[in-house]
Amino acid sequence: MTNDELLRQLYDLTLVGNGPAVLELTTTGLTAGLGPETLLYEALIPALEEVGARFERGDFFVPEMLIAGKAMAGALDVLRPLLAETGAESIGTVVMGTVKGDVHDIGKNLVNIMFEGAGFKVIDLGVQVPPERFVEAIVEHRPDIVGFSAFLTTTMPMFKANINALNKAGLRDQVAVMVGGAPVTQEYADVVGADGYASDASAAVVRAKELIAARRAAVSA
Numbered sequence: 228m229t230n231d232e233l234l235r236q237l238y239d240l241t242l243v244g245n246g247p248a249v250l251e252l253t254t255t256g257l258t259a260g261l262g263p264e265t266l267l268y269e270a271l272i273p274a275l276e277e278v279g280a281r282f283e284r285g286d287f288f289v290p291e292m293l294i295a296g297k298a299m300a301g302a303l304d305v306l307r308p309l310l311a312e313t314g315a316e317s318i319g320t321v322v323m324g325t326v327k328g329d330v331h332d333i334g335k336n337l338v339n340i341m342f343e344g345a346g347f348k349v350i351d352l353g354v355q356v357p358p359e360r361f362v363e364a365i366v367e368h369r370p371d372i373v374g375f376s377a378f379l380t381t382t383m384p385m386f387k388a389n390i391n392a393l394n395k396a397g398l399r400d401q402v403a404v405m406v407g408g409a410p411v412t413q414e415y416a417d418v419v420g421a422d423g424y425a426s427d428a429s430a431a432v433v434r435a436k437e438l439i440a441a442r443r444a445a446v447s448a
């Protein structure tokens with residue numbers, strides 16, 4: 228099988244949510260010398276995008292989304308140590324969570340993996356995280372960055388609710404707020420008053436480093 232055929236098969240099998248075959252093919256791909264990023268960005272993520280498109284058209288339903296998501300999550304478990312390979316000292320702390328009312332966690336988990344890979348300490352609060360839980364975690368861990376993930380237009384307003392909770396707790400200027408998730412845009416991030424937005428995990432790392440550098444420069448000025 229050529230690498231292109233392997234990526235095509237991985238895409239097809241993720242699309243239909245064949246977890247065991249996705250796992251096997253991910254391992255085969257790595258053995259054949261394909262990088263973890265190639266497997267992610269050229270097969271796994273495009274497959275989930277197609278799942279979403281089919282769901283929107285009414286060709287797929289929630290069970291299909293669920294098994295495709297599970298297949299992707301299984302592959303991520305294999306890719307995680309390779310994406311997060313680092314011996315570096317921590318360059319900052321990030322508290323991350325999917326907002327209240329939202330159970331999508333694959334995108335958030337991918338961001339966490341890339342953050343860890345870049346040398347951040349990540350505290351993952353999981354999914355359906357209410358504003359008060361973010362506040363507690365910020366008080367406890369004193370992170371440089373708090374990240375809110377949302378995948379539904381109906382849960383995106385929780386960004387604003389979370390920021391209001393930080394303001395109320397007097398924590399807003401102690402932490403940089405980053406937001407993201409499939410329906411989120413830079414414009415929306417600006418409207419809710421977030422400090423940073425990124426459309427994917429690699430961009431999230433770049434933006435997080437910029438935010439930390441800016442905050443440290445402001446403190447020492």
Ligand code: B12
Nearest residue numbers: 279296329330331332333334374376379380407408427428
């Ligand atoms: C898998 C999936 C599910 C699974 C989730 C499994 C899981 N454990 O996550 C299940 C089946 C549970 C599910 C449920 C539902 N889903 Co759903 N789901 C999806 C699907 C197909 C893939 C999402 C995904 O994981 N993508 C892969 C990752 C890697 O996505 P990504 O966006 O590239 O992630 C990057 C960025 O967003 C960014 N990022 C993410 N978070 C953050 C955070 C920060 C701080 C930063 C900086 C960056 C960042 O970095 C990530 C990594 O590169 C999407 C389709 C889509 N196109 O998104 C629909 C989709 C998100 N779901 C949708 C819907 C409607 C639902 C349901 C309401 C369906 C229903 N009727 O019940 C429920 C809601 C449940 C709930 N309360 O949350 C809609 C949302 C529409 C909308 N605009 O609101 C979508 C878009 C499908 C569609 N096209 O209609 N879903």
